[in-house]
Amino acid sequence: MSFLGGTCRILEFLADCAEHIFVLGIIYQRMMTGFQQFLVWLGSPQHLAQDIKVQQVCSTINEFALEYRTCRERVLQQTQKKANHRERNKTGGKMIVEGGNSYKEVTSVCSTNGRRTRVLSPDGDVQAFLLASAVRD
Incomplete structure (x- = not known):
């Protein structure tokens, strides 16, 4: 009697497997149909989309x-x-350069042509810079 019970379980298992295989086949067909429609949407000819x-x-x-x-x-x-x-x-x-020495624009007058020129000078030494440039001119 145990043999018949085992056979019954195997038959149920095989029937369940067959049902799953059938459902997977339907899913595969739908997925491939959707993929082929996607290829057609991308611009592939329909007869070629089936072979890709x-x-x-x-x-x-x-x-x-x-x-x-x-x-x-x-x-x-x-x-x-x-x-x-x-x-x-x-x-x-x-x-x-961030931080460190900051420079300030200083306008000085050139003695040779009388034009004003802009130069960069350190903030702390503005007066010394102007004096030094006046002495050089």
């Missing part, structure tokens, strides 16, 4: 994503370099 494998499309998308990321990083680096170059041009090529 999912792995081919996934590898193409993966390669595109990698190429896009590297190009985007390159463009961002170029943009940053241009911004740094513009900032350097604004400061006349001189490095701006």
Whole structure:
């Protein structure tokens, strides 16, 4: 009698497996139909969309994503370099140092042509700088 009970369990198990396989087949068909519709939406002809494998499309998308990321990083680096170059041009090529010595723009008169010129001088020594430049002129 135990043999018949074991056979009954095996038959139930096999029937359950067959049902799962059938459901998986339906799911696979629906997924492939959706994939083919996606390929048609991307612009692939319908007769060719049936022959294209999912792995081919996934590898193409993966390669595109990698190429896009590297190009985007390159463009961002170029943009940053241009911004740094513009900032350097604004400061006349001189490095701006945070903290440390701060410089103040001082206007002095050139004795030879009478024109006013602007020079950078340290804040603490403005008077000494003006005196020294007056003595040199």
